[in-house]
Amino acid sequence: MKEAAAVYIRVSTQEQAAEGVSLEAQEERIRAYLTLRGLEAAAVIREEGISAGKPLSTRPGGQELLSLVAAGKVGHVVALKLDRLFRDAEDALHETKAWDKAGVALHLVDMGGTAVDTRSPMGRMILTMLAGFAEFERGVIRERTTLALRHKKAHRQAYGPTPYGYDRRGDVLIEAAAEQATLDTIRGWHREGLSLRAIARELTARNVPTKRGGRWEAATVSRLLRNSIQLQEA
Numbered sequence: 001m002k003e004a005a006a007v008y009i010r011v012s013t014q015e016q017a018a019e020g021v022s023l024e025a026q027e028e029r030i031r032a033y034l035t036l037r038g039l040e041a042a043a044v045i046r047e048e049g050i051s052a053g054k055p056l057s058t059r060p061g062g063q064e065l066l067s068l069v070a071a072g073k074v075g076h077v078v079a080l081k082l083d084r085l086f087r088d089a090e091d092a093l094h095e096t097k098a099w100d101k102a103g104v105a106l107h108l109v110d111m112g113g114t115a116v117d118t119r120s121p122m123g124r125m126i127l128t129m130l131a132g133f134a135e136f137e138r139g140v141i142r143e144r145t146t147l148a149l150r151h152k153k154a155h156r157q158a159y160g161p162t163p164y165g166y167d168r169r170g171d172v173l174i175e176a177a178a179e180q181a182t183l184d185t186i187r188g189w190h191r192e193g194l195s196l197r198a199i200a201r202e203l204t205a206r207n208v209p210t211k212r213g214g215r216w217e218a219a220t221v222s223r224l225l226r227n228s229i230q231l232q233e234a
Helices: 013-019 023-037 060-070 089-101 121-154 177-191 196-205 218-226
Strands: 003-011 039-048 076-079 105-111 114-117 166-169 172-175
Touching (some): 003 023, 003 060, 023 076, 039 060, 060 089, 089 105, 177 196, 177 218, 196 218
Parallel strands (some): 003 039, 003 076
Antiparallel strands (some): 105 114, 166 172
């Protein structure tokens, strides 16, 4: 009799568009692996547009997977790669340690052309190493993103939503005179000791428009005072 396995497949829309890592392609690879190992898919959990940066227990499909494991309905969890399940090493090791105690094996179908099965000591050691590398990769990506954003701000290049104090002309940010004057006023009030709430209240009372037409809030004022592109003029 075949042993029951929970199949977990995940893709972000960005990955699917840029790299073609479709849910269907992952499932096809995994089903071939199940046949080879004599396992049966008791459940196929599909998550689309969900980042692996979120802990497994906070994703809808992740919660379903953990419920199946907790209920003892599966003895195996199968994913194409570790980053389909985890990017955070602590999350990966915490969850898989609990699975190991419950007698549930994790299978990673394609790790550099070979499969990893945590039922063996070697498989568990490789998993620990892979979890560390996955978190390292995530940290490198975050650092690169931060540096790229810092470069764009320093050179007045457009990034994300147009920041207060600027208008967008193509890929370049041009100072908006009225908003720059408001920024100067906000900085002056802040130096004089006015609270963020008091500044927001005064701007609202004077009918000063926000960037998107909403109300001035203390959090909005705080962001303006902290955003490095606005601080360049301070």
